Amino acid sequence: MHAPANTAASQGGISLARIEALRTAEAKLFRKARPKSKKAMAEGAEAYLAGVPMHWMRDWPMPFPFVVEKASGATITDMDGHELDDFCLGDTGSMFGHSPAPVASAIRRQARRGLTYMLPSEDALHLGRLLAEKFGLARWQIATTATDANRFALRVARAVTGRPKILVFNGCYHGSVDETMVRIANGRPANRPGLAGEFRDLTQATRIVEFNDIEALEAALAEGDVACVIAEPVLTNSCMVLPVPGFHAALREATRRHGTLLLIDETHTISTGPGGYTRAHGLEPDLFVLGKPVAGGVPASVWGMSEEVAARYAAYEQRKEPGYSGMGTTLSANPLQFAAMRATLEKVMTPENYAHMERLAARLEKGLSRAIDRHGLPWHVARVGARVEFICAPGPLANGAEAEAAHAPALEAAIHVALVNRGCLIAPFHNMMLVSPATRKKQVDRLTSAFDEIAGDLAGRPEGGAK
Structure with a gap:
């Protein structure tokens, strides 16, 4: 079994103190950037159990779920006007982009x-x-x-x-x-x-x-x-x-x-x-x-x-x-x-669309892997077609027990909020990212750049690392 790189004082090879520092800083930035969503959720969701229409919405690692204004293609815009490159895509429900024209x-x-x-x-x-x-x-x-x-x-x-x-x-x-x-x-x-x-x-x-x-x-x-x-x-x-x-x-x-x-x-x-x-x-x-x-x-x-x-x-x-x-x-x-x-x-669901998805997913896989290697992190990337995940443990994983041991909830939550603050939305549950027919190369590159920056901050950025 692969060691999950988790100890009492660390997750994914990163100290809990460093993880908490990142999450605290990113949560503060998130709250400051979204006053309309914060007010709307506080005033408009009281009729819902636990303050959300569906309980899984509480699983987002953000301080509170932002309120969506609109979504189109591979982009989602919140009530405060922030436009995000959407790689969550409704946790697969909108895998082919939001509201495909046909x-x-x-x-x-x-x-x-x-x-x-x-x-x-x-x-x-x-x-x-x-x-x-x-x-x-x-x-x-x-x-x-x-x-x-x-x-x-x-x-x-x-x-x-x-x-x-x-x-x-x-x-x-x-x-x-x-x-x-x-x-x-x-x-x-x-x-x-x-x-x-x-x-x-x-x-x-x-x-x-x-x-x-x-x-x-x-x-x-x-x-x-x-x-x-x-x-x-x-x-x-x-x-x-x-x-x-x-x-x-x-x-x-x-x-x-x-x-x-x-x-x-x-x-x-x-x-x-x-x-x-x-x-x-x-x-x-x-x-x-x-x-x-x-x-x-x-x-x-x-x-x-x-x-x-x-x-x-x-x-x-x-x-x-x-x-x-x-x-x-x-x-x-x-x-x-x-x-x-x-x-x-x-x-x-055409061969042409899938070819586009496969090509950009391979680019995303390579970019994430390079960032992990650059910062010497004990992580790996897995992909099945247009679905990509970064996993904060060595790999590949062989079974469900290893997958459960590899989970690093505090670390993953901190990375998630940091990505949102850099304009990239990924799935809240398991570091999953999807490439759709509407996804563009520049969106993939923005995600890998943001991931590289966050990984460098967590690892202690070496001289000459990505800025």
Whole structure:
């Protein structure tokens, strides 16, 4: 296991005193620069629980969330008039930029025709063909969030296999699906800490092993009670963990041999290419989920299955007792979603846009790595397509346990606020940065320059370092 470069007195090789000094100074600058946002949040958000419309908004490391005036392309502007290069992009929800023109046009067009009516539209018929062409699976359904899509796909897996359990990888992220809210603690499965109101031992429904550990996977599947392995192609919601060579091939072979279905959740790794990591790397899932960016910012998700699984589910439907399946929500598969998804898949998720994203993401990866090397920091950079992360620990990381140990919350929070003060917004959760079709080279270079300056301040800038 890689040492996380964290001690009682330091994080990421930086003393806690130096980290606190930076965070205090940057927080002061942030408050001074945003009096309108500060006043608006103090006076206008009192009706919300904890002062925010959605509790994750408290997770921004800033002294308070700034109020957004507008967002366009790869830029976001706050109430105080500060324009930021946006590399968070709604934590993937706006991965293709804010309000891509084809999506905005499709929304305006559909708004004149009705927003929901629980029946298919012409766009729906086009979308079904697009999903099969883009992602390779035969049969599809529409949901509103990736969490819902994962829940429904797992129900199908249990139904067709007759097995009760699923298997997840330690450190995974699949939205708020209950069965995935487990971790490995002291070598044993346990509920994740912090779950609100959870009254069950979730490990009773779930097996959990480390990512990249085929031996542990084999042992867990050998029990014969796992309906489905649900997997991100790359662990993304902590410190990024890439698959070791041969991992996905071994995962697919093992699941087939043990009669277990394989669900690939591409919600974050769609950054890889037009068909996601699945198409780029020749994966062969039985079930597939994609949420967040698939509708260009409109809440929507899709989940698909192979022809074989579809046939098995049809047979199950014939023999099960009639009644509500527990799958589906009223506003899912509404015409606004269809219009936005069709525009996104046809006109936004194009090879040309992905080539632009890949090129600038590679530039960002190189610039961040150079800054880390220049200042002698024990950090590294990881990338999957247009998604880039700097990790304040040595790498590469091999599994979820190493990813958790590499997390440096105080250090990451200080860097985040310092970047905001220099006009760069990154994701608040895990140092994630996305390059969109709207992102420009000068924005990437501003981010790497700001990161270099902050890294130098933290490391103790050597003579001749970046200014």
